[in-house]
Amino acid sequence: xxxxxxxxxxxxxxxxxxxxxxxxxxxxxxxxxxxxxxxxxxxxxxxxxxxxxxxxxxxxxxxxxxxxxxxxxxxxxxxxxxxxxxxxxxxxxxxxxxxxxxxxxxxxxxxxxxxxxxxxxxxxxxxxxxxxxxxxxxxxxxxxxxxxxxxxxxxxxxxxxxxxxxxxxxxxxxxxxxxxxxxxxxxxxxxxxxxxxxxxxxxxxxxxxxxxxxxxxxxxxxxxxxxxxxxxxxxxxxxxxxxxxxxxxxxxxxxxxxxxxxxxxxxxxxxxxxxxxxxxxxxxxxxxxxxxxxxxxxxxxxxxxxxxxxxxxxxxxxxxxxxxxxxxxxxxxxxxxxxxxxxxxxxxxxxxxxxxxxxxxxxxxxxxxxxxxxxxxxxxxxxxxxxxxxxxxxxxxxxxxxxxxxxxxxxxxxxxxxxxxxxxxxxxxxxxxxxxxxxxxxxxxxxxxxxxxxxxxxxxxxxxxxxxxxxxxxxxxxxxxxxxxxxxxxxxxxxxxxxxxxxxxxxxxxxxxxxxxxxxxxxxxxxxxxxxxxxxxxxxxxxxxxxxxxxxxxxxxxxxxxxxxxxxxxxxxxxxxxxxxxxxxxxxxxxxxxxxxxxxxxxxxxxxxxxxxxxxxxxxxxxxxxxxxxxx
Numbered sequence: 001x002x003x004x005x006x007x008x009x010x011x012x013x014x015x016x017x018x019x020x021x022x023x024x025x026x027x028x029x030x031x032x033x034x035x036x037x038x039x040x041x042x043x044x045x046x047x048x049x050x051x052x053x054x055x056x057x058x059x060x061x062x063x064x065x066x067x068x069x070x071x072x073x074x075x076x077x078x079x080x081x082x083x084x085x086x087x088x089x090x091x092x093x094x095x096x097x098x099x100x101x102x103x104x105x106x107x108x109x110x111x112x113x114x115x116x117x118x119x120x121x122x123x124x125x126x127x128x129x130x131x132x133x134x135x136x137x138x139x140x141x142x143x144x145x146x147x148x149x150x151x152x153x154x155x156x157x158x159x160x161x162x163x164x165x166x167x168x169x170x171x172x173x174x175x176x177x178x179x180x181x182x183x184x185x186x187x188x189x190x191x192x193x194x195x196x197x198x199x200x201x202x203x204x205x206x207x208x209x210x211x212x213x214x215x216x217x218x219x220x221x222x223x224x225x226x227x228x229x230x231x232x233x234x235x236x237x238x239x240x241x242x243x244x245x246x247x248x249x250x251x252x253x254x255x256x257x258x259x260x261x262x263x264x265x266x267x268x269x270x271x272x273x274x275x276x277x278x279x280x281x282x283x284x285x286x287x288x289x290x291x292x293x294x295x296x297x298x299x300x301x302x303x304x305x306x307x308x309x310x311x312x313x314x315x316x317x318x319x320x321x322x323x324x325x326x327x328x329x330x331x332x333x334x335x336x337x338x339x340x341x342x343x344x345x346x347x348x349x350x351x352x353x354x355x356x357x358x359x360x361x362x363x364x365x366x367x368x369x370x371x372x373x374x375x376x377x378x379x380x381x382x383x384x385x386x387x388x389x390x391x392x393x394x395x396x397x398x399x400x401x402x403x404x405x406x407x408x409x410x411x412x413x414x415x416x417x418x419x420x421x422x423x424x425x426x427x428x429x430x431x432x433x434x435x436x437x438x439x440x441x442x443x444x445x446x447x448x449x450x451x452x453x454x455x456x457x458x459x460x461x462x463x464x465x466x467x468x469x470x471x472x473x474x475x476x477x478x479x480x481x482x483x484x485x486x487x488x489x490x491x492x493x494x495x496x497x498x499x500x501x502x503x504x505x506x507x508x509x510x511x512x513x514x515x516x517x518x519x520x521x522x523x524x525x526x527x528x529x530x531x532x533x534x535x536x537x538x539x540x541x542x543x544x545x546x547x548x549x550x551x552x553x554x555x556x557x558x559x560x561x562x563x564x565x566x567x568x569x570x571x572x573x574x575x576x577x578x579x580x581x582x583x584x585x586x587x588x589x590x591x592x593x594x595x596x597x598x599x600x601x602x603x604x605x606x607x608x609x610x611x612x613x614x615x616x617x618x619x620x621x622x623x624x625x626x627x628x629x630x631x632x
Contacts, residue, residue, distance in 0.1 A: 013083050037491035087231050088125075090116055090152040099139065106135030111125040112152060124153040127197060128514050131325065147231040149199045167264050173197050173235045176380070178242055183211050184249040191455050193379050196235030199300065200227055203234070209371045218547055222246035274287070304362050305396035312338040319362075319394055327373050332358075332383055332392040339393060339409045346391035347438025351476040356437055356446075356469050358390040361406070361422070363430035364398040368451030382462075389466055390435075414443050421448065433458075435465040532591070544580060546571050554622070556615045560585065560597070561627040574621045581620075585628065594630045 086097040086108060095115045096109055109120045116123075120135075127150035130142060153172065173196040181190045194203060204215045222245055226238035304322045309315040316336045325330055335342040339359075343603070346357040360377070363369060376382060386392050397403035407419040414436065425432060425448075425533060433449040446465045525592055547555055554574035558581070561567050568588055572581065582592045597606040606618065608624065615621055 008543075045541075065150045081379070083146070084139055085147045085231075086150055087229075088112060088150045088152060089149070089233070089236070090154075101138075101140045101144070103139055104135065105133050105137045105139065108150075109135060116152070118152070118154060118157070122154055122156045124155070125150055126153055127151050145201075147201065149197075149231050149233055151197070173233065175235070177234050177239065177244060179239075180243060181207060181246045182247040184247055186211070189454075189456075192375055193455070194234055196233060198234050199231055200234070200237060201230040204230065205344065206371060206375065207248060209367065211248065213248065217251050219249050219251040220246060221248075282368065292581070303396065303398060304364065305399075305402055307399040308401050309576070319396060323373070323394075327378050330380065330383060331373075331378050332360075332386040332390075334360075335391055339395075339413055342393040343390055343413055343436075343438065343443065344534060346436075347443065351473060351480040354438065354473060356390045356435055356465060357443075358392045359432075359434040359436060360387060360392060360394040361430060361432040361434070362394065362396045362398070364396070365427045365429055366430040366451060367428060371433050372451040372453075376453065376455055376458050382455065382458060385459065385462055389462075414445065418445050421445070425450070435462070437465070437469050439472070532589075535591070536587050536589060539583045543584055543587060544573075547573050556614070556621040557623040558615075558620060559623070559625045561625070562588075562590065563628055563630060572615055574616045575614050577611065578606065578609055578613055578615065578618055581615070582607065582611060590628050593631070595630055597626055598629055600625055600627065 032510055067416065079404045081100045081102065083098055084101050084103075086099070088095045088108075090099060090112075093116065095112060097111050099107060099111075105125065105389055106120075109125060112118065112123065112125075113120050121322060126132075127148075128142065129373075133142065144505055149416060151316070175196050177194050177196060177198075179190075179192045179194060181192060182188070183190065190207070192206065201215075204218060204220075207213070207218065208215050224238040305315050305319045309318070313336050316334060320334050320336070323334070336346060337345075342357060348354075362373075394400065395406050411419040418434075422432070422434075429450050429452070431451045434445055435447040435449070437444050437446050446468055449461055453461075547553065549555060549571065556572045556574050556576070557569070559567055559569050559574060570584060582597070585595070585597060586592060592607050595607075598604065599606065606620075609618055620626075
């Protein structure tokens with residue numbers, strides 16, 4: 001990088017604006033630049049301009065306005081194509097490539113194929129700010145600065161043992177460095193996290209946004225001697241890992257008026273394609289117009305959120321995708337859904353599961369947005385803390401339609417005061433991070449964090465909000481526990497009452513079943529008794545009449561003892577069959593299927609004899625004593 005303070009010394013012109021303009025018009029060629037130290041025709045002995053028409057013509061060329069110099073045509077050379085410089089690192093090697101911006105990415109790979117002896121098909125060229133690009137991509141379309149740092153990956157080629165040092169370098173490229181940068185004038189420290197692939201120039205650009213000190217005016221202390229080239233990556237610069245301390249201040253200048261003139265010149269250089277300092281603004285992921293909030297929409301990146309998107313979930317998906325594209329995948333997990341759904345998620349669960357709601361409001365028109373997103377929202381400590389303790393919801397207010405929609409949502413969910421508060425913030429105060437806490441009756445905005453903060457301040461304010469939330473959460477947990485205890489007692493009482501009713505119901509049903517069974521059995525018993533009685537009566541009626549003792553036929557007189565001790569006596573004809581005897585006993589209530597009819601001595605079971613045999617054949621003549629015995 002050229003030091004613009006050397007422009008007066010190179011041209012011999014005291015006014016730095018005129019010197020820079022003259023050098024730009026001559027493509028920074030000191031040989032052809034008038035009054036340059038190598039142009040002997042422009043100066044005479046002792047540094048005085050020689051007399052003659054040329055001298056007077058040159059002098060008159062710079063007597064007018066610095067912004068519109070009139071130079072002799074013989075001093076103006078044809079403008080050359082813009083050249084881009086690439087420093088490409090691969091394992092232990094570093095290759096310098098210089099190409100016109102009209103070249104393609106594939107041409108860089110062709111040069112690297114020759115230098116590194118690596119086939120293009122196995123080569124992955126990394127380090128582009130816009131992500132992976134095609135070989136056919138024109139370098140001009142990538143809006144690259146003059147100096148660029150890239151690196152080559154060859155995953156299909158196994159490194160040999162000799163590449164152990166390069167492996168260590170590659171590992172360092174993947175590490176994150178913490179730079180503690182002290183702004184001496186403001187007496188303020190910035191804790192900035194950078195990946196190892198960041199270049200020193202990119203760090204200086206970011207610090208320029210934080211301190212408002214242009215890169216060419218920055219005076220640094222703390223860089224190691226090996227960090228001699230601003231295009232070097234932090235991994236290769238030799239700084240301490242994981243933390244390195246630096247300090248920066250504004251380089252002193254001869255006069256404030258000259259500083260103001262230089263600032264005006266800086267703005268002129270931004271719009272010039274040959275500008276050397278500010279053209280590297282694309283290293284932030286945005287071009288110069290985006291940094292300063294100006295320029296045509298064609299030069300800008302795609303919006304974080306489409307305008308007038310009806311579905312809030314789709315809008316948040318687009319926001320998350322664009323955020324990852326710009327700033328990487330290490331960022332808070334944005335809630336995908338409406339603001340109402342995010343509030344439900346954060347506030348209306350169990351007290352132990354509730355969280356604070358962080359509402360991130362992005363505005364691409366603010367100069368602070370890129371630094372806040374890349375350095376604050378993507379810091380690992382912030383990402384981790386937000387993920388653990390917050391539900392994070394985001395919205396883009398760059399477009400007026402989206403901003404109006406946000407204000408409507410805020411009015412509906414948080415009241416008009418919050419919406420009015422958001423309206424009072426100007427564009428350059430964005431982005432905003434609103435910390436909202438849910439309460440029993442309403443939601444309260446605890447804090448509004450503006451974009452002009454540091455990681456430490458942001459963390460302290462988040463922790464302060466968490467302290468307030470934790471105190472409230474403990475009260476809510478206590479109330480919820482007490483309420484749950486009361487509900488538990490009530491549930492236990494209800495359950496005991498239900499079980500008591502259930503036991504009573506079962507007892508009553510068992511009693512009813514028992515009574516029904518008794519009724520049934522009684523009914524069966526009665527039916528059986530009635531049936532037996534009917535059989536008994538029928539048998540009794542069917543018995544032949546008892547013969548008299550005066551008859552001439554043989555008579556058998558039988559005496560039968562019942563189980564109760566009573567005796568049954570009856571006369572039978574000797575030729576009467578045993579079945580008549582059995583029927584007689586059954587007619588008295590002792591059926592043969594329940595009782596046995598036995599003789600006393602010798603003991604015989606008469607019921608086992610053939611019923612058709614006679615009493616004479618059964619030797620129950622002329623008289624016999626029998627007894628009844630229940631069957632087992």
